[in-house]
Amino acid sequence: MDLLSEHGYRQDGRKPNQIRNINCRLGVYSQADGSAYLEQGNTKVLAAVYGPHEAKQRSRILEDQCLINCQYSMATFSTSERKYRPRGDRKSTELTRHLEKTFNSAVLTTMYPRSQIDIFCEVLQSDGGNLAACINAASLALVDAGVPMRGIVSAAICGATDGQPCIDLNAAEESANIPRLTPCIDLNAAEESANIPRLTVATLPGGDDDLLLLELDHRVHHDQLEAIIDAAVKGAAQVHACLQTAIRKHVSEVATCLQWENS
Amino acid sequence: MEVHLSDAERVFIVHGVQEGIRNDGRGASDYRPIRVETGVLSTTLGSARVRLASTDVLVGVKAEIDEIDCKQTEKKGRIRFFVDCSANATPLFAGKGGEEMAEFVSTALTDAYSNSMALDLSKLVVSTTKAWTVFVDVVVLECGGNLTDAAALGAKAALADARLANVRIKASDSEKSEIELTDDAYFDSWQLDVTAAPLLVTVNKIGWSNVVDASLQEEVCTKSALVVGVASSPAKGDLVTLVRQTGRGSLEPDSVDEMIALGVRAGNSLNRELDRILVDIGRTQMNRNELVSAAGFLSS
């Protein structure tokens, strides 16, 4: 399947450098310290944050910083073919490690020694870019929980075909079989399952764009790598703008309810 | 979440239940407000989301065509229940923490449905050698007590919402016939008849009284509980499809009778209310003639 049509549009009508629609909401659970629901196109993710709280496992307590404990899980009905186990396979464990690594860099862990923050992500519907969507949802959930971070982490997945990077691949795009190189941002599941190079990037936009996570699947020529990374970072910046708007709206609503502008 | 109670809080709850007024003002046979939505996931054939106070479960139904078990005398399909306690609900469910609870609920659902009255599994047969296997997957997103009842409500609602594609058998050159699924998944499909599907009611013994729909704190004060599967079929009236004891304590035979009676009354009310809701939803969907695909997390 060709990711790009002859006019340069993708299967779902997007341009290569366009991310999918993002809908999100903070504070969906009452019992977790922080929670968020995020939709990136048809990929739907729920994230919950517990903490910071006293570390429960004595063996893992860190004396000088906070312990970040994550879990990535996919509901068995999230994919079009039923998944046999929600977690515990190698891929889920790998993605869990990616989440931990990303947030270890973003959360100001040195401020809370000997405590623990739990971040749990559940993918309800998988249409490509699962890791990126989980990072975005977890970022929102951490903000909802009031956990101090260096900034809002935003992530995007980028593929490449036909001389152009394609951002935010969906599942169909991820599965397309494309030999050539065009960066396409925000792949969906169809786009993701292709044998094309896929790069997931998590950034901390701000003064300097810090890259917190860089993960490449498949292979790409050294010359094209920079273009893909560049496109991915731009895509993440677009995601960052969406997340920031959502956070500002949420904080305004809550602070107004609490009547903070009067106090 | 780990629920700890002081001795004084425990005593307060137990005395309250025995006096007939629980911590939130409910009586022994009152349920907390329940909210049911169907058609919330687009990757499934049927789905439902049930919120019972702060308990939140999401159920998806998928189906695959499998070989019929040759050892069976009558040809029928299969139904499989799978429950996943997501860590989102409480950190205790992370890793393998939630497996015990999940195992309990899925076994209860499987056993409650394993009778010929619940679902007509013979309708799932598509050819002489193949039949549908229906998978009902429950994900527990938030836990506020009484998971079993919520999961059963979700399972019945999701099964009611499920649409299975019509199947045509194509004769082919090889010995095996080819199965062809219709292209139009929405209109050329059929729905399961769930009028006799059971619901589960957990009856908890607190002190010397029995209550339904226990909150997290009340569950901690429960010595022993009975899970009752209740179905009502137009032909045979009220049926009890499961009675299972759980908890560390023991029950006297008289207690058991009272608890089953309370469970059956509650189950009948739940069945009536759920049927009414499903009819309302069905009527609205037919009028609008479109699929609802929002998960409702964005609005509520």
Added chain:
Amino acid sequence: MSVEMTCPLDATTASGSGRVSELKNMVTPGGRVAASAGFMRGHGTYTIDGDLHASVAGVVEQVNKLVCVKPVKSRYIGEIGDVVIGRITEAQQKRWKVETNSRLDSVLMLSSVNLPGGELRRKSLEDELMMREYLHEGDLISAEVQQLFHDGSLSLHTRNLRYGKLSQGVLVKVNPSLVKRRKTHFHNLPCGASVILGCNGYIWISRLVNEQETHTGGYAQNLDEVVPLEERQVIARLSNCVSLLASNRVLLYDTTIISAFDISLQYEIKELLKVDVGAEIALEVRAKLATETQ
């Protein structure tokens, strides 16, 4: 027997209050707050390259040279003098660990409690061994924050006769930002129950505490005593009112709780569990507050 089920189709969509204007002074994590020359770094900020940036999403507060960012929701951050309610998680050597909805468990030293009977003496070895007799795992206490340790955990004390172990009642957990710091956190409400508003978001509702009773430091508990039905109804109604005020984000103090209670009398206690009833009562409470402050 009452079973009430709703589905989204028949719920009247109570839409949000329309367009909410953005607050001034609002920041998101990573946003620049001020140049750090001349300003002190408070909660919710961090320095990078000589500039103060926000680490949480919230509202910027400046008191003289101290700049903080207050998030709308977070774990409890203690201050000296706060009244808190906590649950004992562990009895260690010469101290108890108490869970108070903060980032680390708080500590209650053996030297910071009153002995039963109100005796004042140095704690002996016997007292150490008897610690579990005084307070054991699961018990609820009311206490005051005595000091903050360097890692941010709190040290509590119960050296006042009105603090101590809590007896029969109901605990409601809410967001700590809903409980403002005020002169007193112990209220005997006119409806016939007593409420302790912990600054950490734990609210304790129990029967009326008789001030004249000689306090034994709160360690004696009568577990055989059965609270009468009328008082239970008041406690149940109050606990539902506090929950609905919290879920509708109304600040919790004695006035709001009392007005919510009065407005709720037109409903049955269990009806207060419904979301629409709760929203309506919260709206009326806000309206009543608005007219009173004018």
